[in-house]
Amino acid sequence: MKHLRTVDDVMTHAVISVDRGTAFKDIVETLRMWRVSALPVLSEGGQVVGVVSEADLLLNTQDTDASHDITAGHLMTRPAVTVTKDATIAGAARLMARGRLKRLPVVDADGRLIGVVSRGDLLKVFLRPDADIGAEIRELIMYQLIPHGSAEVHVHVANGVVYLNGSLPDPTLEDVVVRAARTVPGVVDIQADFTAPVPA
Structure with a gap:
């Protein structure tokens, strides 16, 4: 079995994301379709500028008439907590625990999204x-x-x-x-x- 030492060894490379202008209902549909609880929000250059989660959406469901005007840019939590692919598995686990996060976007040196790592991914090392x-x-x-x-x-x-x-x-x-x-x-x-x- 390959030695699993860094985030790059366990992360998922195919990532679903949204941009700042993605509408409320489209975010909900994307979360449902891909069965994830949060999505990275990207700038035009592909940099991670925030994360929008189910919790963010639920906090903004009171005014349902205005939901079509609400976008990922309004809803997202920022700045996003991210990790680089060469970060250690232990370091990523500490970041998740500190922020009570389930997933972390993985970024390159310029902050562009290259993957995502979840709690389940980090636990692979124990197999x-x-x-x-x-x-x-x-x-x-x-x-x-x-x-x-x-x-x-x-x-x-x-x-x-x-x-x-x-x-x-x-x-x-x-x-x-x-x-x-x-x-x-x-x-x-x-x-x-x-x-x-x-x-x-």
Whole structure:
């Protein structure tokens, strides 16, 4: 399975959007047709200038006679919270949690829409097989963090939970090893139980 590390690895490239002039009823119909809860609003140059959501529409349903005059430009929330394709999955998840958002528009360096990432997309990382997670952690620990042959580290992964035990040449390395293992995509939690090496 491909290592899922950035938004680019999980985002949806085909995106439905509206422009500032899209009418209220057309927005409702687009949301219904594509079964989404929000739409990016684009400028003439393709930049994301806002987002219009079901909540935005519901706040403006009191005056139904005037709904035909209301456009996405009137309704949208701005500025839009966006993310770039090279943002980490964890960073995108923090943005969503902070703003209580379900989806984020993905933009290029000029702010143009290139995709969208949802909560469900971000959760794909946790479908990674345990064996792949364990292999990457072993390689990270034994070949990058600890001098060859100076430690005996056992790695077991079950349902994304990583169990680390064995002995380390320096007790201060435990925190380094645990923090490094947390960076591996698919890790849900880490349980570490290291001992000091037995003197020769």
